Amino acid sequence: MEIEVPHAWPDDEAEALRIQDALRPLVDTVGPGPRAPRTVAGVDVAYGADRPDGSTPVAAAVVVLDTVTLRPVATATAVGSTTFPYRPGLFAFRELPTVITALRSLHHTPDLLLCDGQGLAHPRRFGLACHLGVLTGLPTAGVAKNAFVGTFSGLGTERGEWAPLLDGTEVVGRALRTRSGVKPVFVSVGHAIDLATASRHVLALAPGYRLPETTRLADRLCRQVLRG
Template sequence: MTPLINHAWDITPDEAITLQLWLSKRVVRVDELSTVSKIAGIDVAYHKQNATVVASIVVVDAETLEVVERLAYSDVALFPYLPGLFSFRELPAIIKLFRNLQTRPDLIICDGQGIAHPRRFGLASHLGVLFDIPTIGCGKSRYVGDYTPPAVARGSLSYLVDGTEVIGAALRTQENINPVFVSIGHKVSLETACHWVLKATRHYRLPETTRLADQYGRHFHENG
């Protein structure tokens, strides 16, 4: 897999913000995905002592959640660690990872934000626009916006709102467990995004795609 849009990565934070604002106009917020048979989860882990990042992806069968393919790639992050600009630090490694991916997923669930972002262009949206692939943002925590805690039952949700704009949902994936924060990445509506996050979540708070990508990334980092 190679990106359909290429841009410079050796840029300043101000240039990155300008680029986000420009690319955010390309985000498609309605469903433009066909039959979903393969779902991927992406995770990026940081080394505690240096600038090393490990990007990992696990592709699973959409119905059984059995692993079809998994890959990891270690790289050195060159962009500074700045809130709101994480995709400029993480995507170079993800792009290199994708070069060796044999299975093109129909949908990618990212451990991060989509349009639930100050400039409506978090990692999931950035990835989706560059590769023109359906993506979902599924964050462990809220980045921007306000919400009312959803009901305690699995599948309950409440909208995440920034000003007057709905930018995502707080989704309860397990009963009485803290919600995850789901947002449109690219080519997926919020309703569909919540459907697939819930479908990919079986026994834990996070989707299996995220858990498996995180586990494989840790294994790769520890064992090489």
């Protein structure tokens, strides 16, 4: 698919913050997004050992699933390297360049993109999923294994139950139980979709494990690519 990147990739923190500020107003937090997506893509990145020159090997994978069969219908991968260090809140600048490369080689445009990490549940309301949504124009949502900002309480123990993720009084996402008795995942809006719709799709994509099949398959693929 075609992706226009409106900014150069920053090499320092201050520039990265400026880019987030500039792109944040472009996020569509209303949606409602696809009610019945036919395909959903999972995106993930794996890292190798830091090189002596300070760069880090990166492999990105995109796996498109048919929402009915939950089987892959298309995949794309890319390898690269990063010099941007890991900084909570600036995660996207470390991962997105290679992810964009992979997406550009994808011969299919999914109805929804699920990212590993946060969307609006971010200190400046512009997590990885928001950033990728703005760059691609596709509906996106974040599915994180841990909360970044926000707290929740009163979450039931059964699969399907959820509790709002609150940052002060603002709902920034949702703690969603995808497996009974197992730690929830943290869903937040990325772009062009609403929270309830995004959560519904995440639950449907995770019939057997805590993480949705999209991210499980993307995770497996990028690790495989990183090796050889």
